Amino acid sequence: MQTAMEELEANPLPGQTPDTYTVLVASWFSPETVTLCAERGYGTLDFSGNYRLHFGHVFLERVGAPPPASEQRQAASVFAPKSARILRALLAVPEHPWKVTELTAVTGVSAGLVSRVRQQLLERQWVEEVPGGIRLLAPEPLLSAWAEQGKDVEARLYRGYTLLHGQALGARLLRVMQGPNAGEQVIAAGVSAAQWMAPFLRESREQFYVTEKGFDLVRDELDLEPQATGENIVLRVVEEPEVFFDRVQPSPLSWTTSPVQTYLDLRREGEWGEEAAEHLRQKYLLPLIHGEIPAPVSPLRERLEALQRQRA
Structure with missing residues (x-):
């Protein structure tokens, strides 16, 4: 437009x-x-x-009339897992003008998909064309649309209970988080991730995204037993690695979902989750996007920097 x-x-x-x-x-x-x-x-x-x-x-x-079904389908396609990798990259390094070739190399999706998503983002005024590529323009409308129109991460939910508490539990979790390839197999999620960014709620449950290997690792390390109610450990076992793609390390002690994914997950946790999500958005996510606070360690950002060094 x-x-x-x-x-x-x-x-x-x-x-x-x-x-x-x-x-x-x-x-x-x-x-x-x-x-x-x-x-x-x-x-x-x-x-x-x-x-x-x-x-x-x-x-x-x-105002307020919803878009036609065709528009809704198009909007939903932007938030499909592969397409969303492009959004994750734009939000992870918002200050960078992204070329199509860079987005293709960093995200691992096809140049055709990058071009289609790029056009949709430009039409919605969520990104802008600048010398050297496209850059994030309107993060807040983008995040709101993603939260409203995107789908939950596909995962098998496991509710478990461990007898470990306090320092003993903390020590075992630290061992998991600092083990070999920990960030590729286990990451803190939801409130457990938000505690490292913008603490708002204390919850008795620890939440994680895990791969199948990560599931075995956490279950064995914490001596987990299945628990229908009263669980204190929640594992979301994923087959696709999308939530790991933009993972971050806000502290040497932990790997977590990205601030964006943490925000999306909290938004889907009911009224208390929406309050926690808004707190995270105001206190951490938007200041991070606007460059007001330092960016956490991010393999995605490191991949972009490595690509730039190769092409320099």
Whole structure:
């Protein structure tokens, strides 16, 4: 839409004058696009029934109608596991102008998928074109849409109980987290991850994402027994490695889900989880994206830096 407005301004239509009020029409406009158009003096009208018209003393607005099914499917595809790798990269290194070739190399997805997702992100005004590639422009709308339209990570849930408590439990968990390839097999999740970033809640349960190998490691190290209720360890066993792709090490003592994945997981934990997610977003995630606090150790960021060194 940004490109369309620039084209209209550079090449006015026949009969168009500086006093002409132009209304842009599309199948659906996101709230962010409506705001962007209004700021440049354009009205908007979409086929879902949303509109915003403001000329002279006239102001007409109707918002809230959802996008057509085709738009919803397209939006959902952006948050599919492989596509979401691109989002994870953009959010993990938000200051970097990403080339298509870099996104392909770092994420391991095809150049065709990168190009399609790139176009959708540009259309939604979530990224912008800059010299050298695309860069994150609107992280908050992106995160909100992901939380609302994305799906839970596919995982087998295991609820277990360990007799270990206090320092004994902490020592065993530390041994797991500092073992060989720990960050590739076991990472703290949910509230357990948030404790390393922006503590908000204390919970009696520890939560982790694990691979099948990681599951065996944690179960054996903590002497876990299955527990239908009253569990104090929750393991989410994943087959696909997507949640490990952008993992971080906020402390030498622990590997966790990325701040983004931690935020998404908390948002799906009910009312208390939404409060914890908002706390994380305000106190850690957005300051991190805006460069106000140091970035944690991140293999994803390290892969990009290694790629840049190779091409230098």
